[in-house]
Amino acid sequence: MSTTKVGETSQKILCLGFVIQHEDTAQGVDRRMKRRFSSERFTRGIAHKSLPSLAEDGFLELVEEGTAQPLDRYRATPKGEELFYEWLRQTELPPTVRDATQCKLEFYEMAELPEAIESLGEQQEAFGVATDIAHERLQEEKRARRERRRRGLPTDWRLELRIAKAKDAVKLGGMLTKRLKELRADLQQILDAYNIEIGEVAGG
Amino acid sequence: MGELLVLDGVCKGFWRGRSWLGVLKDVGLEIERGQVVGVISQRLGGKTTLLEIAAGMQRPDAGTVTLAGRPLESARQPGLRGWWAARRERATAPKLGHDLVWVTRDGPRQELEVSKYVGWPLAVHGRSDVRTLAAAALERVGAQDCISRQWGELSNWQRLLVGLARGFAGTPQLVIIDDLLDGHTSQDTDVASDLLHSLVEESEPRCGVLLSAGYFDSAVVLADEVWEVSGGKLTRASGPPDADEDHDEDLDDVIVNFPTAEKRGSRGTGYA
Numbered sequence: 496m497s498t499t500k501v502g503e504t505s506q507k508i509l510c511l512g513f514v515i516q517h518e519d520t521a522q523g524v525d526r527r528m529k530r531r532f533s534s535e536r537f538t539r540g541i542a543h544k545s546l547p548s549l550a551e552d553g554f555l556e557l558v559e560e561g562t563a564q565p566l567d568r569y570r571a572t573p574k575g576e577e578l579f580y581e582w583l584r585q586t587e588l589p590p591t592v593r594d595a596t597q598c599k600l601e602f603y604e605m606a607e608l609p610e611a612i613e614s615l616g617e618q619q620e621a622f623g624v625a626t627d628i629a630h631e632r633l634q635e636e637k638r639a640r641r642e643r644r645r646r647g648l649p650t651d652w653r654l655e656l657r658i659a660k661a662k663d664a665v666k667l668g669g670m671l672t673k674r675l676k677e678l679r680a681d682l683q684q685i686l687d688a689y690n691i692e693i694g695e696v697a698g699g
Numbered sequence: 700m701g702e703l704l705v706l707d708g709v710c711k712g713f714w715r716g717r718s719w720l721g722v723l724k725d726v727g728l729e730i731e732r733g734q735v736v737g738v739i740s741q742r743l744g745g746k747t748t749l750l751e752i753a754a755g756m757q758r759p760d761a762g763t764v765t766l767a768g769r770p771l772e773s774a775r776q777p778g779l780r781g782w783w784a785a786r787r788e789r790a791t792a793p794k795l796g797h798d799l800v801w802v803t804r805d806g807p808r809q810e811l812e813v814s815k816y817v818g819w820p821l822a823v824h825g826r827s828d829v830r831t832l833a834a835a836a837l838e839r840v841g842a843q844d845c846i847s848r849q850w851g852e853l854s855n856w857q858r859l860l861v862g863l864a865r866g867f868a869g870t871p872q873l874v875i876i877d878d879l880l881d882g883h884t885s886q887d888t889d890v891a892s893d894l895l896h897s898l899v900e901e902s903e904p905r906c907g908v909l910l911s912a913g914y915f916d917s918a919v920v921l922a923d924e925v926w927e928v929s930g931g932k933l934t935r936a937s938g939p940p941d942a943d944e945d946h947d948e949d950l951d952d953v954i955v956n957f958p959t960a961e962k963r964g965s966r967g968t969g970y971a
Contacts, residue, residue, distance in 0.1 A: 623937030630919050641893055641900070662885075665919045673938035 506537045510545040511554055511571065511579050518558055518570040521546045533628075554578060596678070608686045612679055619675040626668030633661035703907040704730040704753060704873055709762035711748055722748050724931035726762070730873070733899060735908040737922030738933075739915055741940045745928040746911040747877055753909055754801045754875045755793065766793040767872055793872070796820035800871045802862045804878040809851030813837070816850060817865045826869075836868035837861070840894060855882065859891055867898045867906075876910040880921055892921045915939040 509532070513524045524542035546569050549555040554575030559568040571579070596615070603611055636658045643651065711723040722745040730736050740746040751757040752764060755771040764771040771793055793799055800820050807816045815822075817836055818829035826832065837843045842860035845853060853861060859879055866874040880891050899908055912918040915938060918925045927936035 623935075626937045627935070630925070633919065634923050637889075637893065637896070641897055644893075645897075658889075662889075662920060666916050669915050669919070669936075669938040671938075676938065 506541045507545045507549060508579065508582050510542050511549055511575055514555055514569050515571045515576060515579055518568055520561060520566050520568050522565040549575065605690060608682055612682050612686070615675050615679045619672055619679065622668055622672040622675060626665055626672055629661060629664035629668050633658065633665050636661050702729050703732045703767055704909065705765045706753060707763045709752060709759045709764065711752060711757065711759050721931045726933040728926065728933060730907040730909055732905040732907050734924065735896060735899060735910065735922045737918040737925045738911050738928060739913065739918050739925060739936055739940050740928040744940065745931065749928060750875050750877050750909060750911055754799055755795055756801065766798060769793055797824045797869065798871060799873040799875060800866050800869070802866045802874065802876045802879055806850050806858060809849065811850050813845045813848050813850065813861050817861060817868050820865065821869050832868055836864040840864045856887065863894060863898060867902065872906050874906060874908045876908065878911055878913065880910060881913045881917060888917045888920050895921065
């Protein structure tokens, strides 16, 4: 049964998108996935499973059999293109955001708060590193654009799109880092204000 | 490329009533040639103070500032090293307007002609072909039409271009830009960033840039590296600066036990 749905960013739909961009093998798609979505940390080798599965569901078709399964070459079917473009054009609305931290906040008890604060700190640090990486990528792409201009080469809309993506990634990373920092401070404040009080109640 | 500007252990504070307000606490920063480094902070958080110290416009209370290996403003305290040593150092000390150029959003007085504003850093160091050089600098940034206009007549975007022209009119080693590139649309910031980086990449010898910005989003587009001044400390920024909700409270937070004279002496003044 197909598990590919329009309303989610599944790794499968991204694999489908890569094959729509051009015919490819599982090995090739995995390589492109790693390069284009480095910070998303998708499962390694996902295309090895996804491409045969997408073909089974009729979204891809085998063009050429390779010497091994990862080298089988696929192309998208009209049904696959229809699904992908439906996903691409769909407006992302807030209810689709399933944020783990938001969900966990619902269940924290006072005893969990110190560890939660520590865990948020680790997350904040990780987001900070991701933001730095996105920032470096943004500057690299912008450097490539300046180099093109310097050589008198025409502008490249794909490069512009990569710059827009990198800019969005660094802003998003910055926003999430700040959000974690502020959430940590809020939890710490709760802990400082109520921990003693609760301890007194518990101790009678 | 090698270190161009080095700030080491820089401290700066001001008296506020009877309290000592530590604006910068043991701040260290290095800028390489070819690098554009941005500093962000909340309003009055100390970024301009940091830039002014890097430009030699303010003396730190402690710490050292060197540009291309030469201490900044080294001749200001002749009593410490002797008059002759100070005189010898004065000749080699980096000079504002020549080795480093300061550009700010405020600009000059409203009626000053753009050619004079752009050419001033060159004029004070004895260049006679100031108007020609100013015209060439304005042309490089696409603002040649502004040459005979007054600063007060310029739009925000034209002021940005004229500011960049002034920064790169000569052959500075370091260009310091305070708030000039802020407050523009995301697209204009992108254009300004490309222009700034192109000017750096084409500079000979290759210079560096230290700039301040009010927003993380514009700083990451403009600079290769972004730092944040918060509570007097300088750290790598990985998000927008803290909210500026209650400024007075924030200032009280950074009132510190400032280094004693003894400690300051042991670190050196930075203006040996």
